[in-house]
Every structure is written in structure tokens, then in C-alpha cells.
Amino acid sequence: MVDISTTMPGREGGNANGGEEARSVDISTSLSGLLLSNPVIPASGTFGYGREYWDLYDLDILGSIAVKGTTLEERGGNPLPRIAECEAGMLNSVGLQNPGIDRVVSEELPELYLHYKKPVIANISGFSVEEYVAVAVKMDAAPNVGILELNVSCPNVRGGGMAFGTSASNISLVTREVRKACSKPVYVKLSPNVTDICEMARAAEDAGADGISLINTLLGMRIDLRKRIPVLENVTGGLSGPAVFPVALRMVWQVSRAVDVPVIGMGGISSSEDVIEMMMAGASAVQIGAANLRNPFACRDIIMDLPRKCEELGIRSLREIIGIM
Amino acid sequence: MKESIYKITENCQIADKTFGMELSGDSAAVSRPGQFINILLPGSFLRRPFSVCDYGEGWIRIIYKIVGKGTEKMSHLQKGDELSVISGLGNGFDLSRIPESCALIGGGAGVAPLYGLCKRLLLEGKKPAAVLGFNNAGEVFLEKEFRNLNIPVTVATVDGSFGQKGFATDFFEEGGYAVCCGPEAMMRVLYKKSGDGMFSLEARMGCGFGACMGCSLETRQGFRRICKEGPVFQKEDLLW
Ligand SMILES: Cc1cc2nc3c(=O)[nH]c(=O)nc-3n(C[C@H](O)[C@H](O)[C@H](O)COP(=O)(O)OP(=O)(O)OC[C@H]3O[C@@H](n4cnc5c(N)ncnc54)[C@H](O)[C@@H]3O)c2cc1C
Numbered sequence: 206m207v208d209i210s211t212t213m214p215g216r217e218g219g220n221a222n223g224g225e226e227a228r229s230v231d232i233s234t235s236l237s238g239l240l241l242s243n244p245v246i247p248a249s250g251t252f253g254y255g256r257e258y259w260d261l262y263d264l265d266i267l268g269s270i271a272v273k274g275t276t277l278e279e280r281g282g283n284p285l286p287r288i289a290e291c292e293a294g295m296l297n298s299v300g301l302q303n304p305g306i307d308r309v310v311s312e313e314l315p316e317l318y319l320h321y322k323k324p325v326i327a328n329i330s331g332f333s334v335e336e337y338v339a340v341a342v343k344m345d346a347a348p349n350v351g352i353l354e355l356n357v358s359c360p361n362v363r364g365g366g367m368a369f370g371t372s373a374s375n376i377s378l379v380t381r382e383v384r385k386a387c388s389k390p391v392y393v394k395l396s397p398n399v400t401d402i403c404e405m406a407r408a409a410e411d412a413g414a415d416g417i418s419l420i421n422t423l424l425g426m427r428i429d430l431r432k433r434i435p436v437l438e439n440v441t442g443g444l445s446g447p448a449v450f451p452v453a454l455r456m457v458w459q460v461s462r463a464v465d466v467p468v469i470g471m472g473g474i475s476s477s478e479d480v481i482e483m484m485m486a487g488a489s490a491v492q493i494g495a496a497n498l499r500n501p502f503a504c505r506d507i508i509m510d511l512p513r514k515c516e517e518l519g520i521r522s523l524r525e526i527i528g529i530m
Numbered sequence: 531m532k533e534s535i536y537k538i539t540e541n542c543q544i545a546d547k548t549f550g551m552e553l554s555g556d557s558a559a560v561s562r563p564g565q566f567i568n569i570l571l572p573g574s575f576l577r578r579p580f581s582v583c584d585y586g587e588g589w590i591r592i593i594y595k596i597v598g599k600g601t602e603k604m605s606h607l608q609k610g611d612e613l614s615v616i617s618g619l620g621n622g623f624d625l626s627r628i629p630e631s632c633a634l635i636g637g638g639a640g641v642a643p644l645y646g647l648c649k650r651l652l653l654e655g656k657k658p659a660a661v662l663g664f665n666n667a668g669e670v671f672l673e674k675e676f677r678n679l680n681i682p683v684t685v686a687t688v689d690g691s692f693g694q695k696g697f698a699t700d701f702f703e704e705g706g707y708a709v710c711c712g713p714e715a716m717m718r719v720l721y722k723k724s725g726d727g728m729f730s731l732e733a734r735m736g737c738g739f740g741a742c743m744g745c746s747l748e749t750r751q752g753f754r755r756i757c758k759e760g761p762v763f764q765k766e767d768l769l770w
């Protein structure tokens with residue numbers, strides 16, 4: 206039983222009278238034996254290593270945190286502009302800018318621990334199987350990492366990321382090698398830019414994955430009409446935000462029926478209704494990405510609203526609705 | 531940084547495609563001129579960043595140019611309308627590093643943040659001069675406000691239809707201290723001509739508060755976020 210209303214900082218529009226209702230709703234969930242006080246997890250790449258958010262609200266209300274995609278070496282990312290927009294979403298071509306695994310485990314994760322005591326999800330990227338393994342092993346040893354999330358789906362880097370995630374045999378290889386080398390649960394984060402998402406999910410499961418995360422961003426593009434050039438310097442980028450929600454929901458539904466391991470659903474979630482819908486489709490927990498950039502309090506607001514929304518929909522325990530479709 | 535609801539107290543055209551907007555709300559997070567605010571506009575997914583032109587207790591003034599869908603919609607907002615605003619973003623101008631005599635050079639919408647800066651430099655007893663660059667007479671704004679501060683003001687228009695004919699950079703004395711905001715081409719010229727200075731940069735932003743790495747710039751100190759460690763960079767930081 207989770208009563209979040211007592212720890213919540215007040216905010217207009219918030220769940221002021223949710224205290225009584227919240228007591229009768231269980232919004233906790235679990236991932237591979239890890240108990241989450243609620244299913245809401247900020248998605249990798251939209252929450253850094255927590256630094257930009259811990260002064261804004263109490264991070265301990267979050268179910269977990271998926272940290273920025275980390276690689277072996279420091280990466281500066283792609284040239285600017287890296288951000289474009291569309292009707293109900295955004296495109297990014299950041300290209301995995303991060304300080305590299307050594308600084309992440311020696312500086313970022315220990316500092317995050319001062320503000321967030323629960324286990325975090327380590328998002329891992331690489332350009333070869335060896336690199337994935339090297340980063341995963343170091344993350345595996347970090348005390349506040351609870352789950353390893355292999356990002357085989359970044360559309361913004363050449364040779365790495367999505368190049369792995371669009372081939373079932375590559376997914377299988379990288380998953381097997383990381384699984385062998387590490388002790389913590391290994392989740393594989395899939396790219397939606399494939400013909401058959403279930404084939405990729407099964408490849409990961411067969412190779413020993415403990416769970417599946419999806420979706421990463423959809424490959425997209427925008428053109429500046431006046432300048433007659435692509436808006437993004439990288440030409441293409443990854444689409445996310447509310448525009449992708451129905452696609453993400455469909456893929457989570459398909460994958461959760463195709464595999465037996467838990468699924469973390471994401472893509473376009475921006476309200477407590479979206480969380481519930483994603484869980485009905487089969488997600489055991491959810492991640493929230495682009496919504497944090499538009500509203501830095503998005504995760505907090507959604508967590509505050511969840512018990513009330515569950516009550517309204519006659520849901521007594523979120524776990525009961527996972528995969529009921 | 532602070533997210534709060536602001537009420538529009540004024541939104542009127544001040545030059546061609548250029549509007550002045552005054553917002554009332556909690557401005558406590560604004561600590562320096564040159565910082566920016568990020569506004570959530572109805573109908574847009576991402577927020578829109580605008581430099582603080584001037585501010586005081588309970589109010590912020592911005593000046594914006596219509597360049598696309600968001601700013602077009604913004605121009606139709608009415609007095610009394612409410613907006614979600616994140617204020618107090620970015621580093622702003624470090625006044626302590628600006629010498630007693632300096633030139634404030636603005637190009638187009640980039641003139642806006644220099645006004646609030648100019649007022650505060652004068653309060654510190656410094657002696658700024660302003661060079662304001664525009665394409666033509668119709669685009670000129672804030673000229674009278676700058677003159678009312680009793681400082682030397684040069685207005686340059688590319689077509690010569692107002693003030694001096696030429697680029698703002700033509701009227702900057704080589705070797706001086708330049709505090710500038712405007713098109714990158716203008717600032718690159720000032721980078722070459724100036725002895726030292728500060729440069730306020732722009733980027734398409736995802737979040738505006740340092741979370742998405744959408745606005746990263748390689749500097750002499752390594753990678754820096756224009757929205758967080760910027761938008762104002764010291765001359766020695768830039769790799770131009
Ligand atoms: C720190 C900072 C301060 C700024 N201060 C001012 C100011 O004081 N006055 C002013 O008129 N403008 C300012 N700008 C530029 C202003 O943010 C853009 O003109 C505005 O976002 C355009 O929105 P739009 O929807 O009309 O344009 P669209 O082209 O339709 O916008 C589409 C997307 O591109 C982005 N975008 C487009 N042009 C720019 C640009 N030049 N810089 C950054 N993002 C852009 C938008 O934010 C949006 O995400 C500033 C930008 C930054 C980064």
C-alpha cells in the first residue's frame with residue numbers, strides 16, 4: 206500500500222484531497238524482483254543523472270530513474286541543431302552525449318545516490334559487443350544500479366545503437382554476452398524501427414534477457430521551408446512525445462504477449478491515463494521521456510494523480526490490470 | 531529556476547513583426563540580466579525561450595520577433611491571458627566581469643537583453659555605449675529607451691533607412707570590450723574585432739534547463755550547455 210499524498214509537495218492543480226482515496230489504491234509494482242513504489246520512471250536521456258531535477262522536487266517519489274545512455278568513452282554528441290518539433294512531439298539527434306562510464310560510476314551515480322536512495326536503471330550503449338559488455342560490467346558493480354538496460358536502439362549514432370537493435374542476431378549476441386558477464390537483471394531496450402518487433406523481443410528473451418523496454422524513438426525528419434534544409438544538422442532524428450503513444454502502445458501489447466519476461470512500456474506517456482493504458486497493454490512499469498522536457502514536474506504530477514485516477518476507474522491495485530488486454 | 535503561471539499585462543507591436551510582452555508573476559528566480567525564460571504556448575509541444583529584456587519585482591518584460599508558428603500565435607495572446615513560464619534560466623551576464631567602459635552590441639531581437647543589462651551597468655556606475663543593428667527603419671525598437679538612459683547610442687540599419695548605414699559591427703571600435711547578442715555572423719565578427727567580451731548564444735532547445743543535452747556547445751572548457759552554463763559565454767571560452 207502506498208500513500209504518496211503525505212510526501213507530496215503542494216502544487217495548484219494537484220491532488221489536494223487525494224489522501225483518503227489514495228489509501229485504498231495500491232500503485233506499487235515490481236520488475237524482476239525489484240519492488241517499485243509506483244510504476245513511473247523517467248526515461249533515459251530526458252533526466253540526465255538526476256542533477257537538473259533534484260532541486261525541483263523530492264526524487265524519492267519516483268519508482269526508479271533510467272539514467273542517460275552511457276558509453277565507454279566520453280561522447281560530445283552530434284552537431285547542432287539537435288532538436289526539432291512537430292504537432293504533438295519532438296525530434297532529437299543528441300547522439301548519446303555523456304561523460305563516459307568511468308565518470309558516471311565515480312561521480313554521477315554516487316552523487317545521485319545522495320538524492321535518490323532506490324535502485325536506478327543504467328542505460329547502456331556501445332559500438333561493439335565488447336563495449337556493451339565493458340560498460341555493463343562497470344554498471345553491474347555500481348551499488349545503486351538495480352537494472353541494466355541495453356540501449357540497442359539509439360537512432361542517432363552510426364554503427365552503434367539501432368544498428369544492433371534492428372538485427373535479431375545482433376540483439377541475441379549482445380544480450381547473451383552481457384547476461385554472462387553481469388549479475389543484475391538485464392533489460393533490452395528495443396527500437397520501433399523494425400518490421401517485426403516481436404522477433405526482436407523473442408531474440409532478447411531467448412538470449413537471457415530478464416525484461417524488455419520499449420519503445421525508443423521513431424526515426425523522423427523535418428525540413429526548414431525557408432532555408433530549404435533539414436532542421437536537424439544530422440538530417441534525421443528520433444521522434445518521441447504524445448505523437449508516438451498509439452504506436453508504442455500497440456508494440457508493448459504485441460511484445461508483452463510474445464514474451465514471458467516483464468515489459469517496461471514507454472513512448473508518448475504524459476498523463477496518469479496514459480500510464481494506466483500502457484499497463485493494460487502489458488507494461489509492468491512505464492518510462493516517461495519527452496514530457497519531462499515540456500514540464501519538468503511531469504513525473505511528479507503523474508504520480509500524484511495516479512491514485513485518484515485509479516479510484517475513478519475502479520482500479521484497486523495497478524498490478525491487477527497489467528496485460529488485461 | 532522556477533515554473534509558475536504568469537499573467538500577460540501587455541502584448542503590443544513595437545516594430546515590424548516585433549512585439550513587447552510584459553508578464554506579471556513571481557520573478558524571484560531571475561537573478562541577472564541576460565537570463566531567459568521558457569514559455570509554454572498553447573498548441574506547441576516544446577516551450578519557447580526568450581531573453582529577459584528587463585525585470586523587476588513581480589514582472590518580466592520580453593521582446594519577440596515573429597519567425598514561425600509559435601511566435602505568430604504568441605502575438606495573438608491577449609492582456610489577461612495566463613501562461614506557464616519557467617523563469618531564471620541560464621547564467622546571464624556576469625556584471626562583475628564587464629569593465630567600466632564597454633560596448634553593448636545587439637542585432638535584431640538580440641537587442642532585447644542588452645537593455646536590462648545597460649540599466650544595471652549604469653546603476654554600478656559603469657559607462658556603456660550601445661550599438662543597435664537592424665535591417666531597416668521598420669525594424670528599429672528600443673532606440674528611444676536606450677537614449678533615455680543618457681548613454682551614447684548608435685543605430686545602424688543595413689539599408690541606411692534609419693541612423694547610420696551599415697552593420698552594427700562597423701560601429702564597434704576595434705580592441706574594445708564587446709557585450710553582444712544577435713545573429714551568429716555578427717558575433718563572429720565581434721569575436722575577431724574585440725579585445726575581450728561576452729557573447730550570448732542561441733540554440734534550438736528541448737528543455738532549457740540542462741536535462742536533454744539538446745543545446746551542447748564545445749568550448750575551451752569542454753562541452754557546455756547553452757541553456758545551463760550559457761547562454762552567455764566569455765570570449766576565451768569560445769572556439770571560434
Ligand atoms: C536563450 C534564447 C533566447 C532567445 N531570446 C529571444 C528574444 O529575446 N527575442 C526573440 O524574438 N527571440 C529569442 N530567441 C529565439 C526564439 O526562441 C525563437 O525565435 C522562437 O522559439 C521561435 O519559435 P516559433 O515557434 O515562432 O518558430 P518555429 O520555427 O516555428 O519553431 C520551431 C522550433 O524551432 C525553435 N526555434 C526556431 N528558431 C529558433 C531560434 N532562433 N532559436 C532557438 N530556437 C528556435 C523553436 O523553439 C521551436 O522548437 C531566443 C532563443 C534562445 C535560445
Ligand SMILES: Cc1cc2nc3c(=O)[nH]c(=O)nc-3n(C[C@H](O)[C@H](O)[C@H](O)COP(=O)(O)O)c2cc1C
Nearest residue numbers: 248249250274297356420421445446472473494495
Ligand atoms: C532528448 C532525448 C534523449 C534520449 N536519449 C536516450 C538515451 O540516451 N538512451 C535511450 O535508451 N533512450 C534515449 N531516448 C529515448 C527515450 O528514453 C524514450 O525511449 C523515448 O523518447 C520515448 O519516450 P517519450 O515519448 O516519453 O519521450 C532519448 C529521448 C529524448 C527525447
Ligand code: FES
Nearest residue numbers: 737738740743757
Ligand atoms: S535545451 Fe535541454 S540541455 Fe539545453
